[in-house]
């Protein structure tokens with residue numbers, strides 16, 4: 001059965017049908033999905049009744065498991081984390097700022113897979129921003145300021161003990177484990193070729209990027225703020241609306257993503273894996 005691809009009509013994203021992810025895939029199907037993923041950056045597979053075994057098998061087709069720090073995995077699994085929010089939870093929404101997953105690592109994950117289990121009747125969309133497009137459309141004056149700049153990445157603002165998900169973060173149902181290791185830094189170019197396609201794009205954004213190499217913070221922070229505002233412009237966005245039993249895989253090398261709220265009073269649960277860089 002050939003897979004069918006329906007582009008979102010937005011800046012990136014496509015829906016894929018005609019494939020059953022609860023069974024092993026053929027080499028042809030895997031190749032088709034990979035090339036469709038590289039074209040559209042975000043793929044959603046609706047109406048997939050998948051188990052955690054199915055999620056793990058699907059992930060390994062695309063490069064093995066990434067290393068997930070600062071989260072405890074779900075019971076009995078090393079590589080699956082729960083993205084969870086309870087109906088009465090009052091803590092700030094998780095991942096409400098633009099980011100590329102674990103961009104502070106030396107080899108950040110190529111992609112992320114998210115399988116929906118409990119989805120509220122409305123709200124909770126995930127936004128994706130196409131960073132090839134953001135670079136392509138960037139005003140020359142801003143691009144000039146970013147050419148050849150190397151970003152300093154770190155998880156410290158989020159996952160250090162005094163970070164957003166640190167000691168002051170109370171009442172959260174997710175198994176987040178802040179750690180001193182979050183203060184480590186890692187360098188990556190701001191403008192870089194996609195490791196698989198070679199297409200130039202912007203990688204990650206302020207949040208995990210905490211500075212720019214060889215620039216004082218008084219120059220770096222305004223530039224990162226200007227860049228962040230550009231990266232999240234409406235024209236680069238795909239708004240993903242969830243249903244239960246949906247798998248979404250995205251490319252952390254070409255898109256940013258962020259969570260949205262609007263589902264107070266409802267539980268929400270998804271299982272997540274990361275696809276290692278290769």
Ligand SMILES: [Fe+2]
Nearest residue numbers: 095099101257
């Ligand atoms: Fe994320």
